[in-house]
Amino acid sequence: MFSEELEKISWDETTKAIYSKTDGDVRRALSKERCNVDDFMALISPAATPYIETMARLSQKYTLERFGKTISMFVPLYITNSCTNSCVYCGFHISNPMKRTILTEEEMVNEYKAIKKLAPFENLLIVTGENPAKAGVPYIARALDLAKPYFSNLKIEVMPLSTEEYKELTNHGLNGVICFQETYNKANYNIYHPRGMKSKFEWRVNAFDRMGQAGVHSIGMGVLVGLEEWRTDITMMAYHLRYLQKHYWKTKYSVNFPRMRPSENGGFQPNVIMNDRELAQVTFAMRIFDHDVDISYSTRESAEFRDHMATLGVTTMSAESKTEPGGYYSYPQTLEQFHVSDERTAKQVWHDLQTLGREPVWKDWDASFDHK
Numbered sequence: 033m034f035s036e037e038l039e040k041i042s043w044d045e046t047t048k049a050i051y052s053k054t055d056g057d058v059r060r061a062l063s064k065e066r067c068n069v070d071d072f073m074a075l076i077s078p079a080a081t082p083y084i085e086t087m088a089r090l091s092q093k094y095t096l097e098r099f100g101k102t103i104s105m106f107v108p109l110y111i112t113n114s115c116t117n118s119c120v121y122c123g124f125h126i127s128n129p130m131k132r133t134i135l136t137e138e139e140m141v142n143e144y145k146a147i148k149k150l151a152p153f154e155n156l157l158i159v160t161g162e163n164p165a166k167a168g169v170p171y172i173a174r175a176l177d178l179a180k181p182y183f184s185n186l187k188i189e190v191m192p193l194s195t196e197e198y199k200e201l202t203n204h205g206l207n208g209v210i211c212f213q214e215t216y217n218k219a220n221y222n223i224y225h226p227r228g229m230k231s232k233f234e235w236r237v238n239a240f241d242r243m244g245q246a247g248v249h250s251i252g253m254g255v256l257v258g259l260e261e262w263r264t265d266i267t268m269m270a271y272h273l274r275y276l277q278k279h280y281w282k283t284k285y286s287v288n289f290p291r292m293r294p295s296e297n298g299g300f301q302p303n304v305i306m307n308d309r310e311l312a313q314v315t316f317a318m319r320i321f322d323h324d325v326d327i328s329y330s331t332r333e334s335a336e337f338r339d340h341m342a343t344l345g346v347t348t349m350s351a352e353s354k355t356e357p358g359g360y361y362s363y364p365q366t367l368e369q370f371h372v373s374d375e376r377t378a379k380q381v382w383h384d385l386q387t388l389g390r391e392p393v394w395k396d397w398d399a400s401f402d403h404k
């Protein structure tokens with residue numbers, strides 16, 4: 033399990049190593065066809081900032097070689113904001129006395145139909161808060177069953193599950209799981225996640241092993257940028273990615289670098305800020321580090337920045353996302369988990385990407401490939 037590997041990697045030593053990287057380390061990393069985590073640390077370090085244009089060109093080259101000009105399009109649907117956790121940065125935390133919504137079956141179908149009217153989406157990400165008693169595995173399985181006639185590729189972003197539960201959901205059409213570790217800083221993890229199941233660091237960090245053991249086809253990873261030193265956190269994610277690739281080599285991986293945006297509880301301010309240039313640097317570094325990994329940008333990022341990065345390394349994008357449950361049809365005005373920045377319609381994103389010479393892809397998976 034990765035938690036055992038992580039015990040061997042010192043957070044402080046890693047931070048020190050990143051900030052000690054030199055011009056020579058960066059040049060060496062840039063000259064390699066295959067980088068290791070040490071090279072990745074050099075590429076995201078301050079020493080690499082003068083090389084950002086070189087990194088952009090390399091990232092573009094590797095992306096074109098592996099993905100062509102395609103951008104895989106997906107849409108998230110929140111089916112509930114009911115949550116038993118207390119993440120201090122999230123408006124859906126249990127102590128927030130807001131109205132909770134758990135979509136009924138009829139409401140889910142209305143959402144699926146409403147999404148299909150926006151654009152020819154085939155990749156659906158079903159998102160929940162974490163409330164296993166009220167919106168647990170049977171509820172998620174039902175949401176997948178109902179989604180199947182409308183979408184060919186179904187992913188979930190829900191609470192970490194057991195291996196058996198992941199396996200069970202693959203029988204309902206599940207193809208991929210996204211789970212953000214939020215931070216790999218174990219010492220500080222509970223500052224942000226003080227109560228509920230999410231406070232259990234090992235259970236969360238080992239969920240990726242369980243996904244791999246269950247044979248989930250696609251695994252998405254991410255850290256929430258804004259909690260801890262982002263260079264160290266993303267390096268830990270790079271270690272994690274390499275570990276998973278070694279152990280679950282049939283699985284496809286994606287990464288995301290969500291930057292914290294204001295939440296409705298208004299209290300939590302990000303501890304660290306990653307500016308656009310730094311996000312570009314880390315995106316290029318990830319592509320140079322791993323030519324095959326999907327790099328995903330959500331609508332948290334601005335339209336202008338997403339367009340720019342779509343030509344340089346990003347391969348997956350959401351569009352016209354609503355971050356409140358039932359946001360497409362049933363309850364369009366309820367409390368969002370976070371504000372989106374790119375507010376274009378899916379059709380506008382589609383058009384803009386084509387204008388940039390990209391090929392937005394709506395369908396890149398067929399339900400006939402699913403586990404039976």
Ligand code: SF4
Pocket residue numbers: 115116117118119122123124125126160161162230
């Ligand atoms: S981040 Fe997720 S688990 Fe945490 S409070 Fe928000 S919805 Fe719940």
